Amino acid sequence: MTSQTTTPSLGAAYALKCRECGATTDLDASYACVECFGPLEVAYVPTVVSREEIEAGPNSMWRYESLLPVVPGAGGRPGLQPGLTKLVRADNLAAALGAKSVWVKDDSGNPTHSFKDRVVAVALENARRLGFETIACASTGNLANAVAAAAARAELKSVVFVPSNLEAGKIVTTAVYGGTLVAIDGNYDDVNRLCCEVAAARDWGFVNVNLRPYYAEGSKTVGFEVAEQLGWRLPDAVVSPVASGSLLTKVDKAFREFVGLGLVADRPYQVFGAQATGCSPVSQAFAAGHDVIRPVKPDTIAKSLAIGNPADGPYALDVVRRTGGAMADVMDAEVVEGISLLARTEGIFAETAGGVVVATYRKLLREGLIDPAAEVVLLNTGDGLKTLDAVAPTSGPTFTISPSYDDFENHYSEVTA
Numbered sequence: 001m002t003s004q005t006t007t008p009s010l011g012a013a014y015a016l017k018c019r020e021c022g023a024t025t026d027l028d029a030s031y032a033c034v035e036c037f038g039p040l041e042v043a044y045v046p047t048v049v050s051r052e053e054i055e056a057g058p059n060s061m062w063r064y065e066s067l068l069p070v071v072p073g074a075g076g077r078p079g080l081q082p083g084l085t086k087l088v089r090a091d092n093l094a095a096a097l098g099a100k101s102v103w104v105k106d107d108s109g110n111p112t113h114s115f116k117d118r119v120v121a122v123a124l125e126n127a128r129r130l131g132f133e134t135i136a137c138a139s140t141g142n143l144a145n146a147v148a149a150a151a152a153r154a155e156l157k158s159v160v161f162v163p164s165n166l167e168a169g170k171i172v173t174t175a176v177y178g179g180t181l182v183a184i185d186g187n188y189d190d191v192n193r194l195c196c197e198v199a200a201a202r203d204w205g206f207v208n209v210n211l212r213p214y215y216a217e218g219s220k221t222v223g224f225e226v227a228e229q230l231g232w233r234l235p236d237a238v239v240s241p242v243a244s245g246s247l248l249t250k251v252d253k254a255f256r257e258f259v260g261l262g263l264v265a266d267r268p269y270q271v272f273g274a275q276a277t278g279c280s281p282v283s284q285a286f287a288a289g290h291d292v293i294r295p296v297k298p299d300t301i302a303k304s305l306a307i308g309n310p311a312d313g314p315y316a317l318d319v320v321r322r323t324g325g326a327m328a329d330v331m332d333a334e335v336v337e338g339i340s341l342l343a344r345t346e347g348i349f350a351e352t353a354g355g356v357v358v359a360t361y362r363k364l365l366r367e368g369l370i371d372p373a374a375e376v377v378l379l380n381t382g383d384g385l386k387t388l389d390a391v392a393p394t395s396g397p398t399f400t401i402s403p404s405y406d407d408f409e410n411h412y413s414e415v416t417a
Contacts, residue, residue, distance in 0.1 A: 009071065009072070010027055010069045010070060010071060010129075011047075011065070011066055011068070011069070011070065011071075011072050012044040012045050012046075012047040012066065012067070013027060013042050013043070013044050013068075013069035014027075014043060014044065014045050015027060015042075015043045016028075016030055016040040016041070016042060016043065016213050017040065017041060017042070017043035018033035018035065018036060018038045018039070018040055019038055019039050019040070019041055019315070020033065020036050020038030020039070021033060021035055021036045021038060023035040023036070024043060025040070027042075027069065028130065029130055029132075029205065029210040029211060030210065030213075031209060031210055031211075031212045031213060039212075039213075039311065039312075040212075040213045041213050041216065041217075042069045042213050042214065042217050044067075047066060047067070047261075048261070049066050049067065049261060049263075050263075051228075051232055051263055053066075054228065054263075055228075058081070059084050060081040060082060060083045060084055061081075061082055061083025061084065061118055061121065061218070061221040061225075062081070062083070062121075063083075063084070064220075064221055064224045067220070067224070067257060068122055068217055068218070068220070068221075069122065069126065069213075069214050069217055070122060070125045070126070071125065071129060079121065079124075079150070079153060079154070080111040080112075080117055080121065080149060080150055080153055081111070082110045082111055082117035082118050082121055083110070083117075083118055083121075083221050083225065084225060085105065085106055085107050085108075085109040085110060085225070086105075086106045086109055087103055087104070087105050087106075087225070087226060087229040087230070087377070088103065088104045088105075088106055088346060088348065089102075089103055090102040090103060090104045090342075090345070090346050090378070092345035092346055093341065093342060093345040093346050093358070095345075096341065096345050097361070097362055097365055097372075098365065098372055099365060099372045099373075099374075099376065100372060100373045100374070100375075101373075101374070101375040101376065102361075102375075102376050102377075102378065103226075103230075103235070103375070103376070103377045103378070104342070104346060104348060104377075104378050104380055105222060105225070105226055105377055105378070105379050105380065106348055106380050107222065107379070107380060107381050107382070108348070108349075108350065108351075108354075108380060108381075108382055108383035108384075111146075111149060112142070112145040112146045112149045112173070113142075113145070113382060113383035113385070113386065114142035114145065114146065114304075114351075114381055114382035114383065114386075115142075115219070115222060115247065115379075115381045115382070116142040116143045116145070116146040116381075117146045117149075117150070118218040118219060118221050118222065119143075119146075119207070119208075119215045119216065119217075119218035119219055120143070120146040120147055120150045120207055120215070120218070121150065121218055122214050122215060122217055122218035123135070123205070123207035123208075123211045123214050123215035123218070124150050124151075124154060124156075124207070125214075126205075126211055126214040127156070127205035127207070127211060128154070128156075130205065132156075132203070132204060132205030133156060133157060134156065134157040134158070134159060134202075134203075134204040134205065135147055135150075135151050135156055135157070135158055135159075135204065135205045135206075135207060136158065136159040136160060136161070136195070136198070136199075136204045136205065136206045136207070137160050137161070137195070137206060137207045137208050137209075138161050138162075138188065138191045138192040138194075138195040138206075138208060138209070139160055139161065139162050139174075139188075139191075139208075140162070140163070140166070140188050140243065140303050140304045140305070140306055140307070141162065141166050141167060141170030141174075141303060141304055141386065142170070142304055142381070142382050142386070143160075143207070143208065144160040144162050144170065144174040144181070145170065145173050145174050145177075145386075147160050147179075147207060148160055148174045148175075148176075148177035148178075148179045148181070149177050151177070151179055152177045152178060152179065157179065157180075158177070158179030158180065159179065159180040159182065159204065160174060160179060160180070160181055160182065161182045161184055161191045161194060161195050161198075162174070162181070162182070162183055162184065162191065163183070163184055163186060163187055163188055163190075163191055163303075164183040164184060164185050164186075165303075166183070166303060167303060167386060167387055167388075167389055168389070169385065169386045169387065169388060169389075170386050171183075173386065187297065187298050187306065187308065188298065188306055188307050188308070189295070189307065189308050189309050192209075192307075195208075195209055196209055208244075216246045216250055216312075217250065219246055219247045219250035219251065219254075220250045220251070220253055220254040220257070221254070222247065222250070222251055222254070222379065223238075223250065223251035223252070223253070223254025223255050223258075224254045224258065226238070226251070226254075226377050227254070227255065227258050227263070227264050230377075232263060232264055233264055233265065233267075234255055234258075234259075234264055234265075234267055234269050235269060235375045235376065235377045236269060236270065236371070236374035236375045236376060237269060237270040237271070237272060237325065237370060237371075237374050237375070237376045237377070238251055238269070238270075238271050238272065238376070238377045238378075238379065239272045239273075239274055239357050239360060239361045239364070239376060239377070239378050239379065240271065240272070240273055240274065240357070240379045241273075241274050241275075241304075241305055241353040241354075241356050241357050241379060241381055242273040242274060242275050242282050242283075242305065242310070242313075242316055242327070243304065243305040243306075243307045243310065243353075244307055244310045244311050244312050244313075245273070245282060245310045245311070245312030245313045245315060245316035246311070246312045247379070247381070248271060248273050248312075248316045248319060248320075249312055249315045249316055249318075249319050251271070251379075252271050252319045252323065255269060268323075268324070269323060270320075270323045270324050270325040270370070270374075271319050271320050271323045271325040272320060272325040272326055272327070272328070272360070272361075272364060272369075272370065273286075273316055273320055273325070273326075273327040273328070274327075274328065274329070274330070274356045274357045274359075274360035274361070275305060275327065275328075275329040275330075275356065275360075276300035276301070276302035276305055276306075276329060276330065276331075276332065276335060276352075276356050277300070277329045277330060277331050277332070278298060278299040278300030278301075278302070278306075278331075278332060279296060279298035279299065279300045279302070279305060279306045279307065279308060280296070280329035281293045281294060281295060281296045281308060281309070281310060281313060282310060282313045282316055282317060282327055283327040283328055283329040284296075284329075285313070285317060285327075286317055286320065286321075286326065286327035287327070291314060291317065292314070293309070293310060293313035293314060293317075295308050295309035296308045300332055300335075301332045301335060301336075301352055301387075301389075301390045302332070302335055302352040302353055302355070302356050303352065303387075304351060304352060304353045304381075304382060304387075305352070305353050305356060326364065326369045326370075328360050328363050328364055328367075328369070329360070330356060330359040330360050330363055334355075334359040334362075334363070335352055335355040335356050335359055335390070336355060336390055336391055336394060337355075337359060338350075338354070338355035338356065338357070338358035338359030338360075338362070339351075339352065339354065339355035339358070339384060339390065339391055340391065340394070340395075341358055341362075342354060342355070342358050342380070343384070348380060349383065349384035349385065350380045350382070350383075350384050351381070351382035351383055351384050351386050351387040351390075352387045352390050353380075353381050353382055354378075354379075354380035354381065354382065354384070355390070357378050357379060357380065358378060361376065361378055398415055399411040399412075399415065
């Protein structure tokens, strides 16, 4: 691969390390351990950073660049500048659910309206460092948007692969950036298998294949921001959507890194995972007490979470068990209710993944798996405008009338009686 060139300094990052056996390798385009075939992640040397240094950084995820695998100076580079999205105090939602303290980390405010802009930003920095001229991905939609947009901005070629039954909005919001969009007759797992074959045959930087160790680190910035925006402290609990499981594990990693750096006080916190019942292999494994994830065939409206064989599933299980959290899943009808509830109470229109999170939080409360007095952060990872089909059947005009005041009064009186 192109990646066998000399590696510039990546700040505190010094190697790729196997998550299973601990073997290390160079910071190149590798994602599997040569010793045991386990997955690789970025390893760092001890570093020192202060709250003041972070707060003085750019108003984007690059304020945490010293804690990411990027060449120093990323904060000054042109790009889409994702991150530093709103943390919304959701008192209305809390009251509706009988909870005390709820926040929504709303990543729909990113450049392509999902948290995937974060992971792509880190992957793209490393794609350029390693000399790739084409970046690619397998995607359930949001990642396709983010890769296509970031490539356009960076003047790189993009090739993105998606299931052909993806929501129409995500197809359009990928194609508009002008890259190559390949629709596959199959589910995400079929798409991902094909991308692994293409990655082996072509000198391309696949952000979630051969660049995956760097890509995954971008998710840490969600956790970093939550802690900073809460006033440099950790919440009692986080509820994260689970597709591959990477976001959940990296938010936990971010919290542990901040504790290790002395940026926040060490305290117990719980991590909860949320899936749609129609694609809930991690939730099923948790309920059964298993450590191994049994792949499933996805069948849910929450297509951004429709990964039947999640790469980080076992590690997500480890996190929720270690923190005393849980995994749970909700039916599609509950997902729609979750979207509507968040919109009605807080004015936040989440995509289906956000509906999964809200509905799962409600389920966790009802089943006594989470303390209603706990301060909880719900992760909304995308914009509801991307998944309009999910709510279209239940969202429309209250009534349709002629242009007559009397007609309006008659109908309005009926619906408000």
